[in-house]
Amino acid sequence: MTDMPLPPADADDRRAIAPVICYPNETLPKVPLALYKAARETAEKVDEVLIPARDARCFEVPAGQFFRISSVEGPQVGDLNLWNSKDLSERFFSGKTRALHGTHITTGERMWTSLPTLRPMATIVEDTLGWYGIDAYGGSVHDVIGTRCDPYTGNLLNGDQYHYCCHSNLTRALAAHTGMSLYEAEPYVHDVLNVFMCTGFTRDTGQYFMKASPVRPGDYLEFFAEIDLLGALSACPGGDCSSEHSSDTAACYPMLVEVFAPEEGSLEGWRSPAVNGYDRSHGVGR
Secondary structure, eight states, X not given: OOOOOOOOTTHHHHHTSOOXXXXXXXXXXXXXXXXXXXXXXXXXXXXXXXXXXXXXXXXXXXXXXXXXXXEOSSOOOEEXXXXXXXXXXXXXXXXXXXXXXXXXXXXXXXXXXXXXXXXXXXXXXXXXXXXXXXXXXXXXXXXXXXXXXXXXXXXXXXOOXXXXXXXXXXXXXXXXXXXXXXXXXXXXXXXXXXXXXEEEEOTTTOOEEEEOOOOOTTOEEEEEESSOEEEEEEEOTTTTOSSOSSSSSSOOXXXXXXXXXXXXXXXXXXXXXXXXXXXXXXXTTO
16 A cells, blocks of 8 residues: 555645535426325325335325335335336436435435436425434435445445345335346445434445444335336335344334325316427537
8 A cells, every 4th residue: 555645735625615506406397395295195005015124015096196104013224116117217316415415315306217318206205304414424215325234234244144125025016026036136236315213424434334223113205206106115124224134133124115195186187298399419419
């Protein structure tokens, strides 16, 4: 290893330069939250899926319906994947969601789809952990910075063959739901929304950290489906992620997904978002 280089004479001046927001989001399409909440008041439950501890299940939500993810027995975090149910190549884009909204998302913010469609796929309409904010460690809940626990990183760091991490859980669930083989399904599994997980970056080393989730039974995160969705949720083997993940030692609990359909006509004026308007010419022929 080389020695740390000495700072230049103007090091303090360079560090003192004020940051600039990369993607000012004031021009994003406005979220009609009042319309969604009014429609939610008339909605009736049409489906539910119980996610077993240390496992995953798929669920479907047509555009214009709502889905709720709840803690039902004990503090538990979940890893959420979303796809366009009619085209699995259009899926949740955690990186762009992070760039547009921040490291953690809450009520009134959206999950965005991958390029080239880049459109809203789900909007958070209620978050019972919205009170948490950002704590003294820089931690917050519902992050779009963690990638999902996976067996490849586990093998790299520990040399083990653990099969019930979220990546594997999501792969099994998607394969079972679609009829694909594990090898066919795995490439569709992608970076997640870490539901209820409390995370941040350390101030000294910049490392991704987790801490005990503030979630308790009865807490939930609720979404409005902007497009036809196929979802998969894994109840993480880390439980509340207070100590470790990808192991059989943490206390783990089921999670519940419920789907609600609003009354006919309660979403008057709403339309499912069109795909992104960029012409995809990439400067060729201009």
